[in-house]
Amino acid sequence: xxxxxxxxxxxxxxxxxxxxxxxxxxxxxxxxxxxxxxxxxxxxxxxxxxxxxxxxxxxxxxxxxxxxxxxxxxxxxxxxxxxxxxxxxxxxxxxxxxxxxxxxxxxxxxxxxxxxxxxxxxxxxxxxxxxxxxxxxxxxxxxxxxxxxxxxxxxxxxxxxxxxxxxxxxxxxxxxxxxxxxxxxxxxxxxxxxxxxxxxxxxxxxxxxxxxxxxxxxxxxxxxxxxxxxxxxxxxxxxxxxxxxxxxxxxxxxxxxxxxxxxxx
Numbered sequence: 418x419x420x421x422x423x424x425x426x427x428x429x430x431x432x433x434x435x436x437x438x439x440x441x442x443x444x445x446x447x448x449x450x451x452x453x454x455x456x457x458x459x460x461x462x463x464x465x466x467x468x469x470x471x472x473x474x475x476x477x478x479x480x481x482x483x484x485x486x487x488x489x490x491x492x493x494x495x496x497x498x499x500x501x502x503x504x505x506x507x508x509x510x511x512x513x514x515x516x517x518x519x520x521x522x523x524x525x526x527x528x529x530x531x532x533x534x535x536x537x538x539x540x541x542x543x544x545x546x547x548x549x550x551x552x553x554x555x556x557x558x559x560x561x562x563x564x565x566x567x568x569x570x571x572x573x574x575x576x577x578x579x580x581x582x583x584x585x586x587x588x589x590x591x592x593x594x595x596x597x598x599x600x601x602x603x604x605x606x607x608x609x610x611x612x613x614x615x616x617x618x619x620x621x622x623x624x625x626x627x628x629x630x631x632x633x634x635x636x637x638x639x640x641x642x643x644x645x646x647x648x649x650x651x652x653x654x655x656x657x658x659x660x661x662x663x664x665x666x667x668x669x670x671x672x673x674x675x676x677x678x679x680x681x682x
Contacts, residue, residue, distance in 0.1 A: 421448045423457045426466040430493040434473035436466045446512075450504035477513070483514045486523035491537040497570045498536045506532045513575070517525050544571040548578050550663075551590060552672045554624070554638070555631040561588040564623030564670055570595060576606045591617060623670045638672050645673035 424440070424447040426432040433450075440446045445464070457463055457560065480489060492510065495503055505527040513529065514521055525531045546567075553561035561583070565572070572592045578598045584603070591598035596618075599606040611617050627635065668674040 420445070420462045422464055423447060423461045424450045424464050424466050424508075425453050425455070425457070426504075428452050428470055428494060428496060428499075429468060431470060431473040432466055432468040433507060433511070434476040435469045436508060437476050437515075438469075438472040439464065439466055440508075440512070447505070447508070450508050452501065452504075455501070457533070467468075472572060476515075479515055480511065483517065484520055484522055488514075488520070490532060491522070494540050494574075495533050495536045497540050497574060499570050503532065503536055537610060540569050540571060540574075543567050543569045544574045546664075546667065547571055547575045550667050551575070551579070552670065553588060554672075555634045556625060556629055557631055558677070559587065559631065561586055562584060562625060563588070563590045564593050564620060565590060566592065566594040568666075572597075572599060576601075580606055593618075593623070622675060624675065639677065641672050642677070643677075 422438050422445050426436050427605070436447075436450060443464070447464070451457060477489075480492075484492075492507065495507060508523075509541075510529045510533050515549075521527060521530055522534075523530075525534065547565055551563045551565060553563045556562055570592070572590060572595070576590070579590065580601055583601070583611075587602045589598055589600045589609070597608060597610045600609045603606075663671075
């Protein structure tokens with residue numbers, strides 16, 4: 418037909434699969450997928466994809482016959498990278514998987530498969546780092562609070578880990594960059610947001626003031642800093658490796674990297 422179609426979708430897994438369904442039904446395949454908030458070219462042909470559970474389910478069932486569970490997790494997990502450049506490769510990967518006679522998930526010579534797989538590895542790496550680098554502070558009401566700012570939107574991916582590990586505690590992990598968090602109160606985690614003028618946004622390093630903390634919190638933080646220093650073998654210091662294993666961008670919210678406040682201890 419000659420038209421160059423742009424598909425607008427909500428950048429969810431359901432929305433992506435609905436876009437694939439629409440493309441086959443309409444027999445119109447996009448030259449680009451863009452987010453709902455993005456501005457398409459002035460004279461572009463636009464199709465607005467409305468995420469549909471039934472359509473997405475049909476595509477996903479077809480994919481399950483073509484790909485392993487790990488490959489499906491890779492496809493859906495890539496969306497947490499929040500990468501607009503990955504929208505079209507994801508779409509093409511799904512289409513290629515549906516049309517191929519066998520699985521394409523290990524065909525790394527294919528640029529779309531390679532781009533999706535590489536991105537998912539980065540998402541998993543960020544997920545692991547957040548599981549390692551979350552530092553909780555105990556508040557006056559016995560809720561454990563942590564602030565993070567990951568490169569990718571991995572907070573939903575780490576919530577099950579902390580729900581399992583701290584199943585009998587109340588905690589809140591807040592993503593400052595994306596301005597939302599998950600609150601867990603001993604049974605399930607609930608996504609929460611705050612008003613733009615909430616005090617949580619006035620914590621540049623995520624540290625709670627003394628009035629907000631449990632009476633023994635500052636002492637525990639100092640114990641942790643002391644332990645961190647004690648296990649460091651000065652003769653084996655390797656700053657380059659240390660920064661590789663613990664990138665500087667994470668230090669802001671790590672108790673062991675924060676200086677003692679005046680008046681503490």
